[in-house]
Amino acid sequence: MLHSLSGNPCVRLVDGNRSAWCFIFLVFGYLLYLLFGAVVFSSVERPYEDLLRQDLVELKRRFLQENECLTEQRLEQFLVRVLEASNYGVTVLNNASGNWNWDFTSALFFTSTVLSTTGYGHTAPLSDGGKTFCIIYSVIGIPFTLLFLTALVQRIILYVTRQPVLYIHLRWGFSKQLVAVVHALVLGFITVSCFFFIPAAVFSVLEEDWNFLESFYFCFISLSTIGLGDYVPGEGYNQKFRQLYKLGITCYLLLGLVAMLVVLETFCELQEIKKFRKMFYLKKNKDEDQENIVEHDQLSFSSISDQAASLKEEQKLNEPFVTLQAVGSYSTDGSINH
Structure with missing residues (x-):
């Protein structure tokens, strides 16, 4: 009886309409979220931008008054050149001019940010050959990185998530869904502590100009692969053990990215999350293999091992x-x- 109802064209049509309406609400919800973010950022940041512009104009006016032999045009040309160099990570300031961007450890840090699609933007190739190589290197390296991370996360989650949940469920008889939810929350708390709070405290000590909030902001922007580039560690004046520091940051970013993917996959495997996500998917016909759902689900790294x-x-x-x-x-x- 149930099989005949599931194969009924009318039932499939109702399910298809429900999925279509859920998808429409999802699209409108996402657009509203974009507009909401734009309104908040514009309201909060626009006054600070205006004050900064006024300060720069006043500073420029004072400088020209104190140096009457310098014309505004020559000053503009100098500032344009300085800003162009700054976009490539090169500065004229004496307190930071000794920090090379293309020594081995800095180049290794750059490749890790490129392949992980973080891309801080504080350093960019200067030559045409470097730009060409960056394109070819990224075309091959980014899919290679996704393949590597997928395979690595699938193996880690087997020992970190699936086996512990199954063991507790069989050993003490608790509900598997309840155990999975508690395990996901505990794993998320441990990950946030080890890769956000503790590193933020360390960065706030090692980076003289960063407070705890700015350090936590850097950790979040980096591990979420947003990479705005407004905060980059190891660029301060007389940074001690700078090359070793850069190498440690590279390892931290890679390990943190893997940990974030493991947590994300753990939450994606929760039954409640799966049911919620399927509300927005196209309904599959009964003759289609269930593996197609997993293969086309870009948010999940799940495999048949589940x-x-x-x-x-x-x-x-x-x-x-x-x-x-x-x-x-x-x-x-x-x-x-x-």
Whole structure:
């Protein structure tokens, strides 16, 4: 009866209309969220931008008054050249001119930000050959990085998420969904502590000009791969052990990105999240394989190992009943009951 209802064209049509309306609401909700963000940022940041512009105009006016031999045109040409160099990570300031952008550790830091699509933008290739190589390197490297991270996260999540949840569920008999939710929250808390709060405290000490909020802001902007580039560590004046510091930051960004993906995948595997996401997907026909949902789900790194784990769980739960049936199949005289 249920099978006939699921194959009913009318039922599929209702499900398809519901999915279409949910998708329309999703589109409008996303557009409203964009507009909301634009309104808030414009309201908060526009006054500060206006004050900064006024300060720069006043500073420029004073400088020209104190240096009457310098024309405004020559000053403009000098500032344009300085700003162009600053866009490539080169500065004329004495307190930072010793920080090279293309030594080995800095180049390694640059490649990690490119392949992870973080891209701070404080350093960019200067030569045409470097720009050409960056294009070719990224075309190959970014898909390679996605493949590497997918394979790595699939293996980590097996030991970090699936096996602990299954063990607690079988060992103490708690609901698997409840265990998965609690585990996801605990894992998220540990990740935020180890890759946000603790590194933010460390950066606030190592970076003289950063407070805790600015350090936490850098951690979030980096590990979310936004990479605005307004805060870049290791660029301060007389940074101690700068090359080792840059290498450590590179390792932190890569490990933090993997940890964020593991947490994201853990939450994506929750049944409640799966049901919510499927509200906006196109309904699949009954003849289509369920693997297509996983293959086309760009938010999930799940694999068939999840299904294998479920099968193993069912087998373990059925083992006592199979044993009882086998024992019950023998009669009291030792003969087998057919």
